[in-house]
Amino acid sequence: MSEQENIMVGLDIGTTKICAIVASIEHERINILGVGKAPSDGLNRGVVVNIDKTVNAIKDAIAQAELASGIQVNSVNVGIAGDHIRSMRSKGVITINNKDNEITAHDVERLLEDCQRIMLPTDQQILHVIPQEFVVDGQDGISDPVGMSGMRMEAEVHIITGLVSAAKNMYRCVERAGYQVADLILEPLASSYSVLDEEEKEAGVVLVDIGGGTTDVAIFQDNTIRHTAVVAIAGQKVTDDIRLGLSVLDDQAEMLKRKHGESYADMIEEDEVITVPGIAGRPPKEITKSILSKIIQARMEEIMEIVGIEIKRSGYSEALSAGVVLTGGGSLIKNICPLANEILGIDAKIGIPLGITGGLVEEVNSPIYATGVGLVVHALKTGMGNNQTMMPSSQKGGKNMEQVMNKIADRMKSWFKEL
Numbered sequence: 001m002s003e004q005e006n007i008m009v010g011l012d013i014g015t016t017k018i019c020a021i022v023a024s025i026e027h028e029r030i031n032i033l034g035v036g037k038a039p040s041d042g043l044n045r046g047v048v049v050n051i052d053k054t055v056n057a058i059k060d061a062i063a064q065a066e067l068a069s070g071i072q073v074n075s076v077n078v079g080i081a082g083d084h085i086r087s088m089r090s091k092g093v094i095t096i097n098n099k100d101n102e103i104t105a106h107d108v109e110r111l112l113e114d115c116q117r118i119m120l121p122t123d124q125q126i127l128h129v130i131p132q133e134f135v136v137d138g139q140d141g142i143s144d145p146v147g148m149s150g151m152r153m154e155a156e157v158h159i160i161t162g163l164v165s166a167a168k169n170m171y172r173c174v175e176r177a178g179y180q181v182a183d184l185i186l187e188p189l190a191s192s193y194s195v196l197d198e199e200e201k202e203a204g205v206v207l208v209d210i211g212g213g214t215t216d217v218a219i220f221q222d223n224t225i226r227h228t229a230v231v232a233i234a235g236q237k238v239t240d241d242i243r244l245g246l247s248v249l250d251d252q253a254e255m256l257k258r259k260h261g262e263s264y265a266d267m268i269e270e271d272e273v274i275t276v277p278g279i280a281g282r283p284p285k286e287i288t289k290s291i292l293s294k295i296i297q298a299r300m301e302e303i304m305e306i307v308g309i310e311i312k313r314s315g316y317s318e319a320l321s322a323g324v325v326l327t328g329g330g331s332l333i334k335n336i337c338p339l340a341n342e343i344l345g346i347d348a349k350i351g352i353p354l355g356i357t358g359g360l361v362e363e364v365n366s367p368i369y370a371t372g373v374g375l376v377v378h379a380l381k382t383g384m385g386n387n388q389t390m391m392p393s394s395q396k397g398g399k400n401m402e403q404v405m406n407k408i409a410d411r412m413k414s415w416f417k418e419l
Contacts, residue, residue, distance in 0.1 A: 007033070009065070010375025011058065011076040011179075012187070013170060015043045015213025016236060016329070018057045019369060020065040022073065023359070023376040030380065031358035034069025035369070036061040045213040045232045046082030046187075048169040051176065058177040068360070075180040077379040079187040079371050080170060081214045083232035084163035086124065089132075090115045093154045103136070103145045103153060115157045125167065127186055128160040132224050143223075158225055160186050183379065188216035188228055190374035193381070195327050195351030195367075196220065205322035207351070208307055208340075209370060210330025212236045215303050219314045227314030231306050235330040238299045245295045246287055252276050256292055257333065263300045264335040265293040296333060303330075304343040311344065323347035327370040 006026075012019040022034040038060035042053030062073050092114035096103055112129055120126070134142040136150035145153060167184060174181050191209045192201075204221040215234045219227040235257075242253035242261075260274050271290045278284050307324075311317045323346040326336060331350050340348035353364050353373040364373050 006380060007071060008376045008379035009062075009071075009073050009076045010190075010372045010379065011062070011078045011174070012190075012372040012375060013043065013048075013054065013058065013078060013173070014040055014211050014371075015046055015234075016040055017212065017368070018054075018061045019372040020058075020061040020073075020076070021364065021369065021372040021376050022065045022069040022071050023373075023380065025380045026358075029357040030355055030377065032356055032360040032364055032373075033071060034065035034067070035360055035363050035372075036064025036066075036068070038064070040212075042173075043213060046080075046211075046230070047084065047163075047166050048173055051169065051173055054173040055176045058173060058179075062177070062179065073179060075182040076174060077183045077185060077375045078170060078174060078181055079190050079375055080127070080162060080167060080184050081187040081211070081216055081230050082163070082166055083214065083230055084124075084166050085127075085186065085228070085230040086161045087228045088118070088159050088161075089156060090118050090159050091154065091156050092117070093152065096151055096153060101149050101151050103148050103150060105146055107153065108134075108146060111153055111155050112157065115155055116159070118159065120161060123164055124161045125164045126159060127162045127167075127184065128158075128189065130158040130160070130225050132156045132158055132226065158228070160189075160228055162186075183382070185375060185378055186216075186228065187211075187214075187371050188218035188230070189225065190378055191216065191327055191351075191370040192218055192220065192225070192374065193377040194353040194355075194374035195325055195370050197354060198223065200322040200325065203321040204316060204319040206307070206311060206320055206324040206344075206346070208324055208326050208331075209328040210234050210303065210326065211328045211371075212330075215307070215330070216328075217307055217310045219311065219316055219320075221316050221319050226316050227310065229310045229313075231303065231310075233299070233303055233306065235328075238296055238330070238333075241295050241299050242292065246276075246285070246292070248276055248285065248287075249279060256287070257296065260289055260292060261296045262289070262293040262334045263297055264339045265290055265297050267335045267338060268293055297339065300330075300333065300336065300339055301343060304340050307340075308344050320346055323349070325349055325351040327351035327367040329368045331367045 007024045010021045018040045020036040038057040042050035094111045134145045135154040201220040207218040209216040212235045215231040217229040239253045274287045276285045337348040
């Protein structure tokens, strides 16, 4: 394997875990070369609250992925989430003054810049500008206007913004761990690259990624992202409910959730009794599965009800023929699909990474790797972060900051220069 090969690294910095995935593409085949995972306790609801703890977890996860892949990681594609994420729609319009009024890629860039002329709070920065539709001389429904003729071009876009300080702190953690940020991608957008197929995006689908600190929502219709939202209620809240409701330790609550928990108490086939060791030498505690699941169901119902509100806000509630795809660690709680089906009124299924054709396929065959795999798929499709080398290597590094910034979208440049 040479330095020139198409090798990318995804770094999912989550509230409860940090996951690093090294992947390559050969002849349009995506191969997973290495996977690393480390516990995360330096974030709260997707936002960095302890830089040192986050840096150490990043180092641990990437070191595992490097060891498995034999690749020296230099730059990473990072996912961002948190309840500071906002989304909105915007429109723009320009006139075409080229020879023969032929629309060029530069014209599209000018139009998208015009769409970004919006009032934002000083602490918010644009993360993504996603075109939804172009209109040329009144003709709508155009997805790619380049090469067409026209005098007036309009666009409607979906703009995603995030807290400037949250993005900077994420960047600082990666930099202090010894790596460069190739790109910063909204996590539900990244997850969509790994768990949704093109037919679902065309028919209309809701992606719900239930992580540890946040639940990420993305709605697609007609092959375009139509709505995004980040909800600050997720798997860790479920664990907290169990800990408080049953008076157990946090580790015990997490074990109960993962091993015995169910999202739909009415579907429990046998109400078994679970014995949990007592705290500090106290007698063991007996807990029924039905009580445990009722605690879980209450919080999962709340999450699904908020998802339902976001679906209504999007305006696409009647255009979701492919239903809802649930992913992330929270989707592993048993019987979550029937609960989602009942509350949302649409078919639900579990989403796992798709399109992985080689390497450590089984290792990433789980909803918990949806974002990590999605980050490398996004990077492989956009050509971001191809700056890795074979181990051993005498030193980390790679391209300098100026070269990296030249590869990154303009939305990131101002953040990096201010660091």
